[in-house]
Amino acid sequence: MKRVITLGILIIICFVLQTALFPFIEIADVTPNLLLILTVSFGLMRGRREGMLVGFFCGFLYDVYFGYTIGFYMLIYMLIGYCNGFFHRLYLVEDVLLPIIIILLDDFVLNFATYVIFFMMRNRIELGNYMRQIMIPDMIYTALLTLFIFKLLVLINRTLKRWEKGSE
Amino acid sequence: MKRNKKHFEITPKYILLFLTILCVVLMVLSLFFEGMFLSVRNLTNSFIEPMQKGVNGVGRWFENKAEALENYETLEAENEALREQLELYQTQITNYQLDSYELERLRNLYELDAQYSDYPKTAARVIAKDTGNWFDVFYIDKGTKDGLQNGLNVLYGNGLCGIITETGEDYAKVRAIIDDTSNVNAMVLPSEAICNVSGSLTNYTDGYLIAENIDKDADIEEGDEVVTSYVSNKYLSGLLVGYVSRMEYDSNNLTKTAYITPAADFSNIQEVLVITQEKKTITE
Numbered sequence: 001m002k003r004v005i006t007l008g009i010l011i012i013i014c015f016v017l018q019t020a021l022f023p024f025i026e027i028a029d030v031t032p033n034l035l036l037i038l039t040v041s042f043g044l045m046r047g048r049r050e051g052m053l054v055g056f057f058c059g060f061l062y063d064v065y066f067g068y069t070i071g072f073y074m075l076i077y078m079l080i081g082y083c084n085g086f087f088h089r090l091y092l093v094e095d096v097l098l099p100i101i102i103i104l105l106d107d108f109v110l111n112f113a114t115y116v117i118f119f120m121m122r123n124r125i126e127l128g129n130y131m132r133q134i135m136i137p138d139m140i141y142t143a144l145l146t147l148f149i150f151k152l153l154v155l156i157n158r159t160l161k162r163w164e165k166g167s168e
Numbered sequence: 169m170k171r172n173k174k175h176f177e178i179t180p181k182y183i184l185l186f187l188t189i190l191c192v193v194l195m196v197l198s199l200f201f202e203g204m205f206l207s208v209r210n211l212t213n214s215f216i217e218p219m220q221k222g223v224n225g226v227g228r229w230f231e232n233k234a235e236a237l238e239n240y241e242t243l244e245a246e247n248e249a250l251r252e253q254l255e256l257y258q259t260q261i262t263n264y265q266l267d268s269y270e271l272e273r274l275r276n277l278y279e280l281d282a283q284y285s286d287y288p289k290t291a292a293r294v295i296a297k298d299t300g301n302w303f304d305v306f307y308i309d310k311g312t313k314d315g316l317q318n319g320l321n322v323l324y325g326n327g328l329c330g331i332i333t334e335t336g337e338d339y340a341k342v343r344a345i346i347d348d349t350s351n352v353n354a355m356v357l358p359s360e361a362i363c364n365v366s367g368s369l370t371n372y373t374d375g376y377l378i379a380e381n382i383d384k385d386a387d388i389e390e391g392d393e394v395v396t397s398y399v400s401n402k403y404l405s406g407l408l409v410g411y412v413s414r415m416e417y418d419s420n421n422l423t424k425t426a427y428i429t430p431a432a433d434f435s436n437i438q439e440v441l442v443i444t445q446e447k448k449t450i451t452e
Binding site for chain 2: 012015016017019020021023024025029047048049052053056061064065066067069070071072074075078079082085111114115118119122124126129130133134
């Protein structure tokens with residue numbers, strides 16, 4: 001139960017930070033994707049189930065606010081969380097490289113899906129431009145932020161684990 | 169089966185399947201019934217919005233401080249240069265004042281319609297922005313309570329900024345004209361050539377909006393004003409969109425395309441003005 005509440009609060013905090021604070025710190029017109037970091041981290045640390053659920057609710061919030069159709073980002077974030085669960089077995093607490101590589105991949109998948117659904121379908125086909133101006137800066141920025149946020153989330157996860165052990 | 173009842177859990181695979189179906193159903197529903205999820209948003213918004221406002225304040229404070237520090241030296245130099253300019257301008261102002269008296273007189277003569285400064289307006293604060301990098305949509309802190317409704321035009325600085333696409337009790341969603349899905353029917357002054365100004369993500373990073381479908385023979389020069397046209401059924405006429413900065417002939421040899429520098433600076437929008445008058449009420 002504690003875990004559910006903590007995760008709920010984390011998701012809301014990340015969403016609020018991303019919508020209200022991050023527009024102030026954008027570099028080169030690009031802002032990092034905190035919700036994705038959250039989804040990926042929990043998928044990696046806790047496995048498929050939690051990654052999937054965290055992704056689902058992150059996507060839900062995003063869709064309710066900014067989505068053109070409710071459900072699209074829900075689906076993508078959920079799938080990303082779920083797929084990251086498969087890397088749970090490879091995950092080591094000290095390892096920083098794995099999360100970075102995975103987040104780069106995921107961010108690319110997320111952006112590419114957005115591009116295909118919302119842009120390519122409207123006949124905007126200059127993929128190279130979009131790559132250069134949006135996808136790659138976004139990937140780099142998000143990956144850099146992951147370095148810091150991930151450590152924090154690992155700490156939170158550890159505390160949660162200790163609590164759960166204590167209550168059993 | 170040794171499953172303990174307490175630890176009984178459905179495998180993630182099935183949850184995934186179930187949630188995927190749920191997502192697809194929601195997608196289809198939201199495609200066909202727009203506005204169905206308005207109540208959901210109102211609910212989530214009622215406790216997320218106060219937080220956004222608070223965090224926004226923090227962000228603004230940081231930004232102001234950072235700017236102040238960064239700019240201190242440049243400001244001093246700028247100050248000096250500006251002082252010199254000021255003297256120069258003061259003499260010019262007197263000239264302009266004379267001109268403006270004349271202009272006013274002429275305007276009265278022509279019985280020109282009032283400029284858009286006469287539209288009823290209300291100021292609102294930007295509270296949240298879509299940070300997906302792909303779209304330019306933001307939320308403002310006024311809604312139906314303050315008399316806002318869908319389709320109202322939003323100004324920033326001295327130019328058109330966007331249009332309200334959705335309203336809740338105390339918030340409204342604004343789509344900026346630089347959003348990739350935005351289209352504004354506009355005309356180029358003084359030649360009154362009608363064109364379609366569309367936001368374009370790839371071009372906006374270079375600082376341009378695109379005006380398409382301008383007649384090939386239209387007499388347009390760099391620096392011409394682009395304003396919303398009287399033909400548009402969503403935007404009030406005569407709102408400044410931007411200035412023409414260069415032109416290209418299209419490959420069909422019938423039309424040309426102009427690159428427009430927007431009048432509003434979209435990089436850092438904080439307070440906007442909403443025109444509380446809809447287009448319809450004017451044409452009536």
